[in-house]
Amino acid sequence: MSKPIIFSGIQPTGRKHLGNYIGAIRQYVEGQDRGDPAIFCIVDLHAISVAYDPVELRERIYDTAAILLAAGLDPERCILFRQSDVRAHTELTWLLSSVTAHGDLNRMHQFKEKVGKDRDLASAALFYYPVLMAADVLAYRATEVPVGDDQRQHVELMREIARRFNERFGETLVVPELLVPKVGARIMDLQEPERKMSTTGGTQNGTVLVLEEPDAIRKKFGSAVTDSEREIVRREDKPGVTNLIDILAVARGSDQAEVESEFEGAGYGDFKKAVAEAVVEYLAPVREGYAELRPDEAELERVFAAGAEKARKLADPVVAEVRERMGFGRTSL
Numbered sequence: 001m002s003k004p005i006i007f008s009g010i011q012p013t014g015r016k017h018l019g020n021y022i023g024a025i026r027q028y029v030e031g032q033d034r035g036d037p038a039i040f041c042i043v044d045l046h047a048i049s050v051a052y053d054p055v056e057l058r059e060r061i062y063d064t065a066a067i068l069l070a071a072g073l074d075p076e077r078c079i080l081f082r083q084s085d086v087r088a089h090t091e092l093t094w095l096l097s098s099v100t101a102h103g104d105l106n107r108m109h110q111f112k113e114k115v116g117k118d119r120d121l122a123s124a125a126l127f128y129y130p131v132l133m134a135a136d137v138l139a140y141r142a143t144e145v146p147v148g149d150d151q152r153q154h155v156e157l158m159r160e161i162a163r164r165f166n167e168r169f170g171e172t173l174v175v176p177e178l179l180v181p182k183v184g185a186r187i188m189d190l191q192e193p194e195r196k197m198s199t200t201g202g203t204q205n206g207t208v209l210v211l212e213e214p215d216a217i218r219k220k221f222g223s224a225v226t227d228s229e230r231e232i233v234r235r236e237d238k239p240g241v242t243n244l245i246d247i248l249a250v251a252r253g254s255d256q257a258e259v260e261s262e263f264e265g266a267g268y269g270d271f272k273k274a275v276a277e278a279v280v281e282y283l284a285p286v287r288e289g290y291a292e293l294r295p296d297e298a299e300l301e302r303v304f305a306a307g308a309e310k311a312r313k314l315a316d317p318v319v320a321e322v323r324e325r326m327g328f329g330r331t332s333l
């Protein structure tokens with residue numbers, strides 16, 4: 001069987017959290033040996049869809065690259081690059097917008113959540129975010145998109161865009177498959193376990209950062225919201241405990257049932273301590289690796305340049321074919 005072509009993007013923030021790590025980054029690391037190729041992109045063009053500072057953006061791109069490398073991405077075994085270095089993404093976004101329904105973009109949960117009440121003030125880029133995301137993936141004819149559960153709707157839309165393009169212009173693009181992890185596809189906020197852990201929408205104490213000091217991590221798990229019972233089981237009416245069980249299972253590389261039986265009859269206090277220690281240990285190599293890698297920005301730039309060169313070789317011919325199918329010249333001059 002041929003190997004999958006894996007593509008995923010991650011936003012440049014220095015505040016990557018445990019949800020990003022468990023839902024996405026962990027899958028990237030696993031995917032680099034399964035994929036041929038496995039392509040990972042720091043999506044700086046997506047980052048400008050909300051208010052941002054250019055100087056800060058550059059720093060956060062390096063932060064994110066150093067986190068990914070420290071987590072185990074190896075530029076020899078995967079393609080790691082910065083989205084804005086590869087023009088195919090922006091060109092394909094425009095081309096695909098012709099087969100994207102305005103109504104579909106209007107229905108995107110993430111857009112609705114992010115615009116809040118100020119719909120008229122939101123950037124057009126925020127509205128267009130899912131088209132750019134579709135272009136990111138479709139430009140590589142990727143077959144698999146490893147993401148967290150919150151990206152389900154965006155992946156469904158990119159599948160629809162690929163299908164519509166193929167119907168309208170002939171078989172050209174590949175309809176990719178969503179890949180969400182079996183455990184940990186949606187890590188919840190520790191303080192408000194009804195909502196996902198999030199960079200912008202979460203509580204400060206409920207969001208565990210990948211680069212956080214061990215004591216801060218312990219404190220956050222110590223104050224994690226549980227419930228008034230004692231049972232350590234996964235159940236819909238026990239979102240806090242369920243979330244902690246999932247986190248512990250992933251951090252230890254075991255499964256949820258094992259965690260439940262190990263902690264049968266234990267108190268919440270001991271359970272939370274065990275989760276905290278497992279997470280501290282789980283993230284320690286990333287924090288240490290980051291401290292070593294982050295200062296060498298020239299090396300990070302070298303990684304980006306090499307990655308972008310490989311990415312262009314894959315994406316440019318696909319965009320050329322799309323252009324031709326749509327009635328343009330094969331390549332832009």
Ligand code: AQP
Binds near residue numbers: 184
């Ligand atoms: N809580 C989560 N559980 C599991 N996976 C998650 N992801 C995000 N939150 C969770 C996955 O992380 C990947 C990278 O996401 P991103 O680059 O879009 O990062 P972000 O937007 O900064 O992350 P957030 O926290 O989702 O930000 P907000 O809430 O501000 O938009 C994706 O694969 C995502 O599914």
